[in-house]
Amino acid sequence: MKEEKPLIFVTNDDGISAKGIRTLISIMRKLGRVVVVAPDKPQSGTAHAITMNIPLRLELLAKEPDYEEYRCNGTPADCVKLGFKVVLRRHPDILVSGINHGSNASISVIYSGTMAAVFEGAMAKVPSIGFSLLDYSPDADFDHAKEAIEKITVAALKNGIPEGISLNVNIPNNKNGGITGIKVCRQADGSWQEDFDERTDPVGRNYYWLKGVFMKADMGKDTDEAALEANYISVVPVQLDFTAHQALDEIKKWNLDV
Amino acid sequence: MKEEKPLIFVTNDDGISAKGIRTLISIMRKLGRVVVVAPDKPQSGTAHAITMNIPLRLELLAKEPDYEEYRCNGTPADCVKLGFKVVLRRHPDILVSGINHGSNASISVIYSGTMAAVFEGAMAKVPSIGFSLLDYSPDADFDHAKEAIEKITVAALKNGIPEGISLNVNIPNNKNGGITGIKVCRQADGSWQEDFDERTDPVGRNYYWLKGVFMKADMGKDTDEAALEANYISVVPVQLDFTAHQALDEIKKWNLDV
Numbered sequence: 001m002k003e004e005k006p007l008i009f010v011t012n013d014d015g016i017s018a019k020g021i022r023t024l025i026s027i028m029r030k031l032g033r034v035v036v037v038a039p040d041k042p043q044s045g046t047a048h049a050i051t052m053n054i055p056l057r058l059e060l061l062a063k064e065p066d067y068e069e070y071r072c073n074g075t076p077a078d079c080v081k082l083g084f085k086v087v088l089r090r091h092p093d094i095l096v097s098g099i100n101h102g103s104n105a106s107i108s109v110i111y112s113g114t115m116a117a118v119f120e121g122a123m124a125k126v127p128s129i130g131f132s133l134l135d136y137s138p139d140a141d142f143d144h145a146k147e148a149i150e151k152i153t154v155a156a157l158k159n160g161i162p163e164g165i166s167l168n169v170n171i172p173n174n175k176n177g178g179i180t181g182i183k184v185c186r187q188a189d190g191s192w193q194e195d196f197d198e199r200t201d202p203v204g205r206n207y208y209w210l211k212g213v214f215m216k217a218d219m220g221k222d223t224d225e226a227a228l229e230a231n232y233i234s235v236v237p238v239q240l241d242f243t244a245h246q247a248l249d250e251i252k253k254w255n256l257d258v
Numbered sequence: 259m260k261e262e263k264p265l266i267f268v269t270n271d272d273g274i275s276a277k278g279i280r281t282l283i284s285i286m287r288k289l290g291r292v293v294v295v296a297p298d299k300p301q302s303g304t305a306h307a308i309t310m311n312i313p314l315r316l317e318l319l320a321k322e323p324d325y326e327e328y329r330c331n332g333t334p335a336d337c338v339k340l341g342f343k344v345v346l347r348r349h350p351d352i353l354v355s356g357i358n359h360g361s362n363a364s365i366s367v368i369y370s371g372t373m374a375a376v377f378e379g380a381m382a383k384v385p386s387i388g389f390s391l392l393d394y395s396p397d398a399d400f401d402h403a404k405e406a407i408e409k410i411t412v413a414a415l416k417n418g419i420p421e422g423i424s425l426n427v428n429i430p431n432n433k434n435g436g437i438t439g440i441k442v443c444r445q446a447d448g449s450w451q452e453d454f455d456e457r458t459d460p461v462g463r464n465y466y467w468l469k470g471v472f473m474k475a476d477m478g479k480d481t482d483e484a485a486l487e488a489n490y491i492s493v494v495p496v497q498l499d500f501t502a503h504q505a506l507d508e509i510k511k512w513n514l515d516v
Contacts, residue, residue, distance in 0.1 A: 047306035047335075048368050055457075055465035077305075077369075081452050082466060109500055110306050110377060111335075119368060123449045155512045164447075165502045167509070182514040186501040189422070191381045194339050199313075207313035208340060235514065237505040242367055243444040244423045244497035251425070251495050254413045256440040 005066065006032035006157055009083055009092035009121070013043040013076045013100065013113025016061070016069070020099035023142040024131065027150050028096060029067060031157070035092065036069040037083035039076060039113075044102070048116040049075045056082060076113040080120035094157055095121035098131035099149070101140050105132075105170040105224040105234060106190040106214070118166045119240055127161040129153065134228060135173040145171045148182060148233050161237075168236040172228055180231040187236050188223035190216045263324065264290035264415055267341055267350035267379070271301040271334045271358065271371025274319070274327070278357035281400040282389065285408050286354060287325060289415070293350065294327040295341035297334060297371075302360070306374040307333045314340060334371040338378035352415055353379035356389035357407070359398055363390075363428040363482040363492060364448040364472070376424045377498055385419040387411065392486060393431040402436060403429045406491050410440070419495075426494045430486055438489040445494050446481035448474045 008028045012021040016038035028034045037058070051074045062069040070087060072079045076097065084091060097117040104112045114130045121128030131149055133140055152169060161167065168187075172179060194212035201207055216225050224234035266286045270279040274296040286292045295316070309332045320327040328345060330337045334355065342349060355375040362370045372388045379386030389407055391398055410427060419425065426445075430437060452470035459465055474483050482492035 045308045045310045047304075047308070047374070049305045049307045050303045050369055050468065052303045052468060055459075055467060056454075057463070057465055078468070081468060082454065085452060085454055086456070086466060107381065107498060110498060111308055116305070116368075123365065152514060155514060159512055162502075162505050162508060165505045168500070184506060184510045184512075184514070186503065186506065187499055189499075194343060196314075196340065196343055198344070201313075205315070207315055208344060209313060210308065210310060210336070210339060235509060236500070237502040237509050238500040239502035239505075240365060240368060240500070241445055241447075242426070242494070242496040242498070244420075244495040245444065247420050247423045247495040247497075248442060248444065250420060251493065252442045254417055254442075256410060256413060256442070256493065 006093040008032045008034050009095045010034060010036045011038050011076055011079045011083065011097050011117045013039065013046060015039050015042045016071045018101060019139065020101050020133065020142065024096060024099050027146055031153060033066040035083065035088060037072055037079045037087055039079060040071040040073050043075055043113045045111055046075045046113040047111050048077055048119065050077050051075060058082060058086065076117035077120050080117050084124055091124060091126050094153065095126050095128040096131065096153060099142055099145065100132035101138065102136040103132055103134045103170055104130060104168060105228055106188040109168060109238065115168060122164055122166040125163055127156050128166040129156060129169060131169045131171065133171045133173060141174045144174045144178060148179065152235065165237050165239050168238045170224060170228055170234045172231045176231055179233060182235060183227040183232040184235045185222050185224050185227050188216060188225035189218035190214060190225065264351040266290045266292050267353045268292060268294045269296045269334055269337045269355050269375045271297065271304060273297050273300045274329045276359060277397065278359050278391065278400065282354060282357050285404055289411060291324040293341065293346060295330055295337045295345055297337060298329040298331050301333055301371045303369055304333045304371040305369050306335055306377065308335050309333060316340060316344065334375035335378050338375050342382055349382060349384050352411065353384050353386040354389065354411060357400055357403065358390035359396065360394040361390055361392045361428055362388060362426060363486055364446040367426060367496065373426060380422055380424040383421055385414050386424040387414060387427060389427045389429065391429045391431060399432045402432045406437065406440060410493065423495050423497050426496045428482060428486055428492045430489045434489055437491060440493060441485040441490040442493045443480050443482050443485050446474060446483035447476035448472060448483065
C-alpha cells in the first residue's frame with residue numbers, strides 16, 4: 001500500500017523572501033507536499049491582525065511537483081485563512097510557521113505574527129507549530145536548527161497534537177556552542193520594559209520610536225526562558241483560552257450582580 | 259482628609275471619534291481624573307499589533323481641569339505604551355478600553371484591539387478592563403450600558419484586580435428588552451467560520467474580501483456566550499499565559515529529547 005505524502009502548509013511573518021522561511025521550506029519539502037502562502041513584506045509585530053479594509057491579493061510564484069508557492073499582501077493570519085479557503089480548498093495535515101528571526105518565547109507570543117498564523121491553524125483544528133530562532137539578524141544561521149525542526153515536525157505528524165493546542169518552539173542561536181537538547185516547558189512570565197526615543201522632525205514636530213528590552217519575571221526551571229538560557233530548544237504547548245480560571249471565584253466575590 | 263481622585267486612562271480601537279469611547283469618557287469623568295490616548299482612525303482587527311516601522315505621533319486635542327485628550331497615529335497597544343511612558347510618565351490607577359462597537363466575547367478576544375490595550379495595561383501591572391457592546395453599528399445605543407460600566411469600574415477600583423489579570427466585559431445590545439444582570443464567567447470555546455468573496459477588479463485581477471460568521475462550539479452555562487444569550491453582561495477575568503498546562507505531559511511523551 002502506497003503511503004500518501006502529508007500536505008504541509010508553510011507561512012511566516014518576516015515575509016516570503018526571509019532566510020527563515022526559505023530554510024523551513026527546504027526542510028518541509030523532504031517530508032511531504034508543500035504549499036506556501038506567505039506575506040509579501042515583513043510583518044513582525046502585526047500580532048493577530050486581520051485585513052478588513054483593503055482587498056487581499058494572491059500571486060503564484062512557483063509551481064513544481066509537490067510544491068506551490070504564493071505571496072499575499074495580507075498579514076500572517078490572512079495568509080492562513082486565504083491559504084486554507086482559496087488555495088488549498090481543504091485543510092493541510094500540518095501547518096508550520098517561521099522560522100522567525102527572533103524569539104517568541106515568554107510573553108512575546110502576544111505580539112507575534114508567526115504565532116498568530118499558528119493560532120489560526122489551531123482554530124481550524126489543524127496541528128500547527130511555530131518555529132523561532134533567537135537571532136534577529138536577516139542573515140541568521142539556521143543550520144544547527146534543521147535537525148530538531150524536522151524531528152519535531154515528524155513527531156507531530158506521527159502523534160498528532162491534541163485539538164485546539166499548538167506548539168511554540170524556540171531555538172537557541174548558534175553563538176554559544178550548539179544545542180543541548182529539547183525541553184517541553186511552560187511559558188515564562190515576563191514583560192517588555194519599554195521606552196520611547198523622543199525626536200524632532202525637520203519641521204519641528206515631535207515623534208517617537210518604540211524601543212524595549214525583555215525583562216524575565218520568572219526563572220522557574222520548567223519555563224521556556226530557563227530552557228533557552230541553558231541552550232535547550234523550548235517546546236511550549238499553547239492554547240487560546242484566555243480565562244484566568246484561578247481568578248473566577250475572587251471576581252465573583254465582588255457581587256456585581258446584586 | 260481629602261481623598262485623591264483616581265487617575266483613569268481611557269483608550270479604544272474604533273478611534274477617538276467613535277461613539278463608544280465618547281460614552282466611556284463621559285462615564286469615567288464622573289469617577290476621577292481622566293487621560294485619553296486613542297487611535298486617530300478605526301483599528302478594529304489590529305489585535306496586538308505594535309508600530310515599529312513608522313514614527314509615532316501624539317496630538318493634544320483637549321486640556322481641561324482633570325481631563326486631557328490625545329490622539330495617536332498608532333495601534334491601541336501603541337496608545338497604551340505611549341500614554342504611560344510619554345504622556346503620564348507614571349501608571350494610572352486603572353485603564354479602561356472601549357466601549358467597542360461589537361462583541362469581544364469568546365475567541366474574538368484574539369483579534370481585538372480593544373483587548374490588546376487591556377493586555378498592555380495588565381503587562382504594566384495596571385488594573386485594566388475592556389468594555390464591548392454587542393452592536394457593530396457606528397450609532398449603537400450605549401445608554402443601557404452606562405450604569406453597569408460605572409459599577410464594574412468602581413468595584414475594580416475598590417477591590418483591585420489580581421496582578422496580571424484583567425477583565426473582558428461584554429454587554430448585550432438593547433434590542434431584546436434590557437439587561438438581566440451581570441455574570442462572572444469563562445471564555446466560551448468557539449471559532450469564526452470564514453470565507454472569501456472572490457471578485458475581479460477592472461483590470462481583470464482577482465481579489466478577495468474576508469467574511470465570516472461566529473460559530474459557538476461550547477454553550478456551557480458558565481460561559482460568556484451563554485450569559486450574553488440570556489441578556490446578561492459577561493465579565494471574564496483574562497490572563498496571558500498561553501501554556502496548555504493540561505497538554506504538557508502528553509507532549510513530553512513524544513520523547514523529543516532522546
